[in-house]
Amino acid sequence: MGQWYESISPDFIEWIKKQKIFFVATAPLDGRGCVNTSPKGHDSIRVINSNQVCYLELSGSGIETQSHLEENGRITFMFMAFEGGPRIMRLIGTGRVVRLGCPEFNQLLEDHFQDSDLYDAQGKRAIILADIRKVGTSCGYAVPYYEYKGPRPTLVNFFSKKDDAAMDAYWKLKNKFSLDGLPGMRHEMMGPEWVGKNRGPGEPVMLPSSWMAAEGPMTASNITAWIKSGTGAANLTILSVGIAIGAGVNALINRRR
Known part of the structure; x- marks a missing residue:
């Protein structure tokens, strides 16, 4: 039934490439906080190596994943087979937010997403980069069969009508805080008061002494x-x-x- 591995094998990488949907789960440190699970579609995920993945994150009305990662870095990815042999796969690790427009974002975009349908899409918000320490597989016997018909274009079409100024206004309106009041979008494009530290490779998560202290x-x-x-x-x-x-x-x- 369930098995655990220390890395993503070549066979697992090929299987991940075939999946049309995956889910990411994050949570705040506060035990009263909201556990978040987000579905991700389009051609948005890449396996960089056997212990690192990234995905291109589009804008949305929530900012839970980014807020949680900025606070504590914990993330789990889940894939499941809706056709062919049954399988559920979880990638457990720590992630960080690589914000739109920074040099690392631009490099990741060029290196891994030139062939993606999201490469030129308006509404890109960040690339989530995760270091994977555990890979788990389980049977997936209860997952039903579903037929894939294609990506839903609604979100991409919605943001294609917004210019950069409209995107900034949308982020300020929708992405200021998480559901639990954690700081949300922190982006240079939105003005000096919105700039936040973009955690670099290998940097530990620096927890603020309190949310209010971090927020000002x-x-x-x-x-x-x-x-x-x-x-x-x-x-x-x-x-x-x-x-x-x-x-x-x-x-x-x-x-x-």
């Missing part, structure tokens, strides 16, 4: 994202304490009058 001064949008990142009970407790402190300060001021 308190703003209305920060407060909203921070509230969303907590549980209802926790937020209610903090709000109650704040009200009590405020009432105490107000009573003290009135007494001194």
Whole structure:
């Protein structure tokens, strides 16, 4: 049934090339946070070597994968056979975000994606580059057969109508925070206030002492994202304490009058 390997064998690489869809899973460090799973289509993934893969990420309404990778680097890829012999394959490792427009992005794009249908597509957001430490296969006996009819063009067509300024506005509107309030898109093209460090090869994940410290001064949008990142009970407790402190300060001021 299930087996584990230390690298992606040549046979596995050829099998991965034939798959038309894969999934990536990430999660924040906070145990209350949202575990994210994203499906990926088009000709978007490349196996660079036996322990490294990358995929070309298009823009979307969420920013979970990038936010989680910037915080802790953990990622799992899952492939499954919908035709031919049954198989499920998971690639477990650590990844980083290579942002659109940086020299490493441009090099990866030229080296690995010139033959992809996404090479000239508008809406490219990043390349996710992952170092794989475990490769797992399992039977896949319960995965049904499906017939592949072709890539769905809707997302590519949607972003093809947007110029660079419209893309920046879309990222600022949709990709500012993850669902749990982690910092989202950090890109030079969006202005100095949006620039974030693009972690280089071999660099460890540097965890901020707190999300608020990484995010900077308190703003209305920060407060909203921070509230969303907590549980209802926790937020209610903090709000109650704040009200009590405020009432105490107000009573003290009135007494001194």
